[in-house]
Amino acid sequence: MSGRRALRLRRRLLRVAADLTTWALVLAVAFPLFWMLGTSLKPSAETFALPPTLIPAHVTFEHFRTLLFETPFPTYFLNSVIVATGTTLLVIVVSLLGAYSVVRFRYRGRRLAAQMVLFTYLLPAVVLLLPLYLILASLGLVNSLLGLILAYTTFAMPFSLWLLRSFILAMPIDLEEAAMVDGASRVEAFLDVVVPQALPGIISAALFSFILSWNEYLYALVFNRQDHTKTLPPGVITMLQQNTNTEWSLLMAASVMMAVPVIVAFVFLQRHLTSGFGAGAVKG
Amino acid sequence: MRLKTSDSLIGVAFITPAATLFLLLVAYPLFQSILISFSAINTMTLKGHYVGLANYLDILQDQEFWRTLVNTLIWTAGSLVLQVLLGVGFALLLHRAFPGRALARSLVLFPYLLSTAVAVLVWRWLFNDLYGILNYGLVHIGLIERPIAWLSRMPEAMISVILVGAWKFFPFVVIALLARLQTIPLQLYEAARIDGASAVARFWDITLPQLSGVLAVVVLLRSIWDFKEFDLVYLMTGGGPGIGTQTLPILVYREAFPQLHLGKGAAIAVVMLLVMLVFMLLYLRQSARGDER
Numbered sequence: 001m002s003g004r005r006a007l008r009l010r011r012r013l014l015r016v017a018a019d020l021t022t023w024a025l026v027l028a029v030a031f032p033l034f035w036m037l038g039t040s041l042k043p044s045a046e047t048f049a050l051p052p053t054l055i056p057a058h059v060t061f062e063h064f065r066t067l068l069f070e071t072p073f074p075t076y077f078l079n080s081v082i083v084a085t086g087t088t089l090l091v092i093v094v095s096l097l098g099a100y101s102v103v104r105f106r107y108r109g110r111r112l113a114a115q116m117v118l119f120t121y122l123l124p125a126v127v128l129l130l131p132l133y134l135i136l137a138s139l140g141l142v143n144s145l146l147g148l149i150l151a152y153t154t155f156a157m158p159f160s161l162w163l164l165r166s167f168i169l170a171m172p173i174d175l176e177e178a179a180m181v182d183g184a185s186r187v188e189a190f191l192d193v194v195v196p197q198a199l200p201g202i203i204s205a206a207l208f209s210f211i212l213s214w215n216e217y218l219y220a221l222v223f224n225r226q227d228h229t230k231t232l233p234p235g236v237i238t239m240l241q242q243n244t245n246t247e248w249s250l251l252m253a254a255s256v257m258m259a260v261p262v263i264v265a266f267v268f269l270q271r272h273l274t275s276g277f278g279a280g281a282v283k284g
Numbered sequence: 285m286r287l288k289t290s291d292s293l294i295g296v297a298f299i300t301p302a303a304t305l306f307l308l309l310v311a312y313p314l315f316q317s318i319l320i321s322f323s324a325i326n327t328m329t330l331k332g333h334y335v336g337l338a339n340y341l342d343i344l345q346d347q348e349f350w351r352t353l354v355n356t357l358i359w360t361a362g363s364l365v366l367q368v369l370l371g372v373g374f375a376l377l378l379h380r381a382f383p384g385r386a387l388a389r390s391l392v393l394f395p396y397l398l399s400t401a402v403a404v405l406v407w408r409w410l411f412n413d414l415y416g417i418l419n420y421g422l423v424h425i426g427l428i429e430r431p432i433a434w435l436s437r438m439p440e441a442m443i444s445v446i447l448v449g450a451w452k453f454f455p456f457v458v459i460a461l462l463a464r465l466q467t468i469p470l471q472l473y474e475a476a477r478i479d480g481a482s483a484v485a486r487f488w489d490i491t492l493p494q495l496s497g498v499l500a501v502v503v504l505l506r507s508i509w510d511f512k513e514f515d516l517v518y519l520m521t522g523g524g525p526g527i528g529t530q531t532l533p534i535l536v537y538r539e540a541f542p543q544l545h546l547g548k549g550a551a552i553a554v555v556m557l558l559v560m561l562v563f564m565l566l567y568l569r570q571s572a573r574g575d576e577r
Contacts, residue, residue, distance in 0.1 A: 019382040025374070029451070030391040035417065036406045048415045051424075098302030105295025113299065118571060120310050122564045124512035126533040127553045130320060130540050131313035137330065154309050161302065186294050215399035217515040218533075222541060233401035237519065240405065248409050255402040262397050270390070 036259075040064070040252035047249045063253035072227055073254060076235030079224075082145050083231055084213040087152040091160050091209050092202060094153075099164035100194060104173070114165070121158035125218050128154055136223060143229045151219045156212055160205040167201030168194070207265045214261060232258050321551035327544040339551035348527060349535065349552065356531040359446060359517060360510040366450035367506060368499070371457020376491070378458065379465045389462075396455035400515040407448045408520070411435060435521050438528045445520045445529050452516060453509075457502050464498040465491075504567045511560060532556045 039047055040063055042056045067073045102113055132151050133142070141147030175197070179189040195202070217233040224230050230238070236254045240246060321339055325332030343349045378389050395403060410418050411434040419431035434444045468491065476486050514533035517523070523530030523538070530538075532552065540549030 018380070022377045022380070022382055023384070023388065025377065026388040026391055029374075030394075032403075032406045032410060032451070033391070033394065035410060036402075039409065050415070050420065052415075052417050052420055094301045094305060097298040101295045101298035105292055105298070107292050107295055113303070115568060115572070116306065118568055119564065120306065122508055122560075122567065123310070123314075124533065124553075124556065124560065126512060126514055126536045127317060127557050128310065128313050129536070130546060130550050130553065131316040132309070133327075133540075134316065134320075134330065135309075135313060150309060153305055157302065157305060186291050211397055215397075215401070217399075217401055217519070218537075222537070233399055233515075236405070237401055240408075248412070248415070251405050252409065255405050258399055258402050262399070263394075266390070266394060266397055 036252050036255050039249050040256045042249055044247070044249055063247075063249045064257070066250060067253050067257065071239065071250075072230075072235065073239075073257070075228060076230050076232045077257070079145060079229060079235075080214055080232040083148045083152065083220075084210045086145070086149040087156050087213040088206050088209040090149060091153055091156040092206050095157055095160035095164050095205065096195070096198065096202065099161050099168050100190060102161075102165055103168045104176075117158045117161045117165075120154070121162060123154075125155065129218065129222060132219070133222060143224050143226050145224075145229060147223055148220060148229075148231070151223060152213045152216060155216075156209040159212065160209055163205045163208070164198065164201050167198050171197050204269060207269050211262055211265055214258075317550045318554060320547055321554045323547045325546040327540055327546040327549075330546075332547060335547065339548045340555070342548060343551055343555060348530075351527060352530050352532055352535045355442075355527070355529060356511060358442065359449070359513075359529070359531055360507055362442075362446040363449035363453070363510050364503065364506055366446065367454040367457050367510075368503065370450060370454040371461060371502070372495075372499075374454070375458045375461035375465060376487075379462060392458060393455045395452055396459075398452075400452065401519060403448065403452050404516060404519040407444075407451075408435070411444060436525050438525060441521050441525055441529050445517055448520060449510065449513070449516055453506065456506065460498050460502045461495060464495055468494045501567070501570060504563060504570065508560060508563050508567065511563075512556070 038054070038056055041059045041061070042053070043058050043060050043062070046053060046057060098113075102110055128151075132154070136142050136147040136151070139147070141150065171194070175193050176189045179193050180186065184192065215233065216231075217237075220231045221234045224234070227235075236251065236258065239254065240251055322334060322336060323332045324335045324338070374392055378385065378392065382388075410416055413419060413431050413433040416431075416434075418434070419428070422428045423431060432440060434440050472490050472494075473486060476490060481489065512533055513531070514537065517529055517531050518534050518537070521529045523534045533556070536549045536553045536556065538549075539545045539552060
């Protein structure tokens with residue numbers, strides 16, 4: 001009897017040990033995130049204190065204030081919002097129509113279209129970088145937010161198309177047919193039946209497109225050289241390179257601010273995270 | 285669906301905007317970049333002339349190109365191996381039921397969605413040679429005697445870049461594996477337990493074979509993406525010290541922009557695409573097979 005109890009106790013201890021190990025490893029992986037937040041809240045003097053303080057001894061929001069009122073950060077932020085939102089809207093409309101067409105209609109080149117989508121998705125940005133630069137230059141769209149939006153469709157569109165395609169593939173066709181038997185036109189059936197049903201897919205495609213565009217660095221670095229059209233990633237890196245004495249607490253505050261929209265999107269995305277895997281979740 | 289054959293016109297109309305953007309922003313640029321690669325063009329003035337295969341011959345005789353290719357392979361392989369190991373490990377840990385699992389999963393997955401620029405800023409602060417907590421910690425526990433300038437020495441710079449790459453991208457492996465782990469039938473494990481198989485044996489005989497399909501896809505995708513990664517490597521070290529961590533995408537950028545050799549940059553990009561094409565075609569075939577199932 002007591003032998004069985006001892007066995008149970010041993011099992012339980014093992015389980016607790018495994019739980020604790022798991023959490024220790026998780027916290028180790030997440031440490032840079034906590035360190036970023038901690039540094040952004042420390043007074044500058046404490047940032048360079050040795051030994052470093054793990055949890056800020058004094059919490060201050062001065063770096064966030066400096067960031068918002070004394071640096072071009074708000075301009076970069078606004079530009080990023082415009083570019084990411086613009087890309088998302090354009091890409092969702094175009095991809096939803098395209099995905100519906102590829103799934104529900106039969107015409108020549110349909111299969112090829114699907115293959116091209118996947119191919120484009122894997123295409124490295126650096127291969128398109130130079131010709132896109134030429135095209136945008138010839139259209140006068142270098143140093144413009146519109147130019148960046150067009151460049152971003154090259155990765156956001158194939159991703160959204162692929163994700164929405166798998167969503168529409170899984171949708172039963174009966175409802176659309178019933179609507180059309182009742183006299184709805186093809187376009188009405190699309191708007192009234194397909195779009196509402198595809199809404200979860202649309203939301204996750206939109207959130208992923210937003211995050212991909214929000215985070216993009218290379219195109220933004222090359223195409224938008226002027227301060228008033230810079231987006232956050234190259235903008236904040238410029239802030240890193242400009243000062244000889246790097247103000248790490250200011251940069252960490254900027255990093256926190258850049259992460260906030262992603263956190264919000266992430267909270268909404270969680271349940272859809274794996275559905276994005278058909279298209280490879282998020283581009284690496 | 286064959287409701288009416290006439291409405292295939294609507295189908296074509298629906299695909300037109302996407303197809304137009306594709307032709308304009310992907311197909312035409314791709315074609316153009318091949319044309320550019322046969323010319324000598326100045327990036328600023330955009331003036332140039334046809335030079336045939338000169339750019340390609342130039343690259344093949346260029347020591348820097350080969351060194352960069354080797355760097356790219358080292359970065360890709362090193363980071364990929366760590367991503368897979370960490371990915372499998374954390375997927376197994378996070379698959380178990382334990383208190384606070386949802387939060388733990390979010391914390392592990394989050395770096396993947398974070399902007400690479402942010403990830404690099406945070407890590408450069410951690411790696412900082414004077415005030416970085418990493419150096420402080422390592423000195424404190426006696427592993428190193430004095431702070432190391434992680435990003436300006438070899439091989440430390442390459443090791444740092446690989447580590448940060450592993451941290452940033454392993455959550456992708458976790459996401460993919462967690463989804464697959466949920467679908468492994470529990471009966472398999474029960475049967476094995478009755479047969480007296482140990483936990484280690486159950487992992488090798490059941491879990492790993494069940495995961496192998498997803499793992500193959502994940503390795504393929506991640507090797508494509510790591511190979512073409514620009515942001516992380518460029519922002520960590522700028523390709524330095526010297527060209528110690530310079531990878532192919534960085535070389536393309538450098539040739540075309542700071543050095544204004546648009547044609548040579550394009551030629552390197554085309555060569556890079558040719559190398560990647562093997563992996564891309566493998567992935568396309570794999571996914572086409574998945575489609576038919």
